[in-house]
Amino acid sequence: MNVLNSFPQTPDASLPIDTPLICFSHLRWDFVLQRPQHLMQRFSQDRQVFFFEEFIPTDHHLAYLEIHPFADTSVKAIRPRVPHWWSEAERDRALSRLLDDLILLHGGRRPILWFYTPMMYSFAQHVDAAAVVYDCMDELANFKFAPPQLKDMENALMARADAVFTGGVSLYEAKRDLHDNIHAFPSSVDSHHFRAARNSVADPSDQAKISHPRLGFYGVIDERLDLDLIRAAAAARPDYSFVFLGPIAKISPSDLPRAANIHYLGHKSYADLPSYLAGWDAALMPFALNEATRFISPTKTPEYLAAGRPVVSTKIADVVRTYGDTPGVFFADDADSFVSGCDAALAIALADTSWLEAVDRMLARSSWDATFKSMAMIVDQTAVDPPLPSALLGKNDILVHSERD
Template sequence: MPDATPIPLNDLSAGPLICFSHLRWDFVLQRPQHLMGRFARTRPVYVWEEPVPTTYDKPFYEVHPVKGTSVRAIRPAIPNAAPPGERESIVKRLFDDFRQLLGAQKPVLWFYTPMMWPLAEGVEAEAIVYDCMDELSQFKFAPPELKAREQALLEAADAVFTGGWSIYEAKKLQHDNIHPFPSSVDGPHFAQARKGMPMPDDMATIPGPRLGFYGVIDERLDLALLDHLAQARPDWHIVMVGPVVKISEADLPKRPNIHYLGGKGYAELPAYLSGWDVALMPFAINEATRFISPTKTPEYLSAGRPVVSTPIRDVVRHYGNLDGVKIADTPEAFVQACDEALALSKAPEIWLPEVDKVLADMSWDATFRRMDRLVTEAAQMRRARRAPDRFAAPGIKRGGAKPYDVVIAGAGFAGSVMAERLAEGSGKRVLVIDKRPHVAGNAYDHHDKAGILIHQYGPTISSIPTAIRSWTTCRASPPGAPTSTACSRRWMASSCPCRSTAPR
């Protein structure tokens, strides 16, 4: 079973961690709660949530202690009367006020949504982390500015984590310190379902066989597939556990053998799983699900339930070769896969040992330890980059900047002009390298002490006229012999007999 080794507690002497999340802490327990709850054992953790409206005429923020942890959920409240164009600046002022209360310690800034990056831009941080658990730009009602803000966050981040391999593959060239962290599992919690648990009251009257799903019911689910399954097997009962979000309840398929039980607490989930014969993942195949790595996959398996899923890429990649996971790409195949899974549910000893080997190193504790180590390394690198020159060489700026298209070694006049033309004319990213502290060689613009931009000449420019004058006088020529230009040309072509006396 997954590692359940306790994480040692300390005196919370580490600097604070501020987590910016688009998910309410008390909504559905997901990746942020698993990780922040563990970070809160070693440092103060504050989860800054999206703002809520208020009828009060002044903005404020609420501090919600989280039972059982030292996490504090911070919820800004914005007056209903606030103009839409001013709401973000109001939230920024609230965040600045909140940050002042944290004292002088630099915080770790941890982002689940790029939309909150402007709040913290410019904050002196111990480290900046982007945990990209989903491709939010593909979700329903995604803000149009999300992609631009994500790019800015990638450029500023010291470390980037992804919620699965698919999203890692999509973003791995956008940052030089990026790591995939597919969904983990609290194995002992869900393994309770294997031993049998009392049936929840609202499921006790639903006959078997029961095929269940829990999670957010939104645009990522294939509702037509659910309807087809219920119609094809009217003697099966489909149990849907979770809140309905971003879609209308009127659009949900309605059949006598489909049961919507609403959202449930994390502690209640094993009891529901215990009463299911098969666990379902009926996701639609669309842009919203292209990069998902469902946490429920290892949770279902830890509960000892065979899984039937549509071909979500990360599910196929990690679990597609397990006997206990059936992948189906059509409605008809999905029904057949459920038939096969029902047969497996009667003989778990055949397929569960293989599943447990896969789950053995997938605990949230192990994921936390790896992430914590990477955050510490990122903080060390950030400090090293900012160290004084007398202690360390200038650090290479880490971040999500795209690779350069062109590198020009030598920032003289020609190199500088070429760089400018390439950058402005073609939109290429150009890196110009020169040992001098300025570009354009020996003729360049320079701000004097008064701050006035003047035309500046480099230290060797004044020697050029002297050299030219000496080249146009042939000191070795006899009186009356032709001098000046002709001899200068011969000298420069290494053909003048007086070359040995000409200035080098």
């Protein structure tokens, strides 16, 4: 696999700063802070960013937009409200009109359209855009309850997009023949934010009563987690405390493993994560190996490491590829090896911190600032020049961007 760090070149021109960016997302802005929020916050420093979310059914007889500002960012969340009895066709026509109104109300300038979900392309495809970007963070078609038309919409979006980004290398490899201007951008990290967990930090009140050793996970608790694996690990090590932070989605709370040493503390803010991590002895990624996790590249991997916590993970392809030789990262095939990985992680946590030197050198090459700069250059490049022909890259070339770009 060749790594091309010389592209993109700095463009001779760029999109005017008064070009608005409309980001279409299946995730709410204030749900979980991850890739979309990291990138859109940075784009909003130079241009107006609207975060267009999925519609919300309403009892009102008209469709309308709610605009939600937030105190900590200039990004505005756009939340369409649509009568719940309308058909899909009626809803899409209304959303198209509302999108047009949003553009006109803010100067009528040709916007950058940035998609995290292909489903919203159905009502945005008519827009005369300065650039169209598909940031394929996950293979949504493999997720639970995925709409049956999602793949067709993705094909239409790929045909229109000026640039395509993927959230990991495995996803890039699956899609690289579908577009001439496609780039792999694996998970990045705000190291400064998470390094605070390496210092002495007061234990949050709801975690302080939980006994050590503590092994923790944060993120959305859904069908991607291996619940049987969690149940088995907790049973095998009753003296270990297993802590889970995050909202529950697409599964019933009654399906979750329950034991005296398993603790669900609920959804926590991004700002509070370092204080919880500071109270953990090791971090967990007990993902199931299924279609929903086949292409994931979890952002929490570098975040856990930036916090100075050893990591125990199942063998997610992109995690093994990126962190297989990283000190402090342990991989498991089954419940027994996962438990052994927990033991090894706790052992290294009690040793000196020399293993973190290699970790920090690696993390220095994967900041969100660097990822944003590379993405922004590609978007500017596609707006003023034709995309780099795929024939110039070759089948085995992967564009992996870092602070060296």
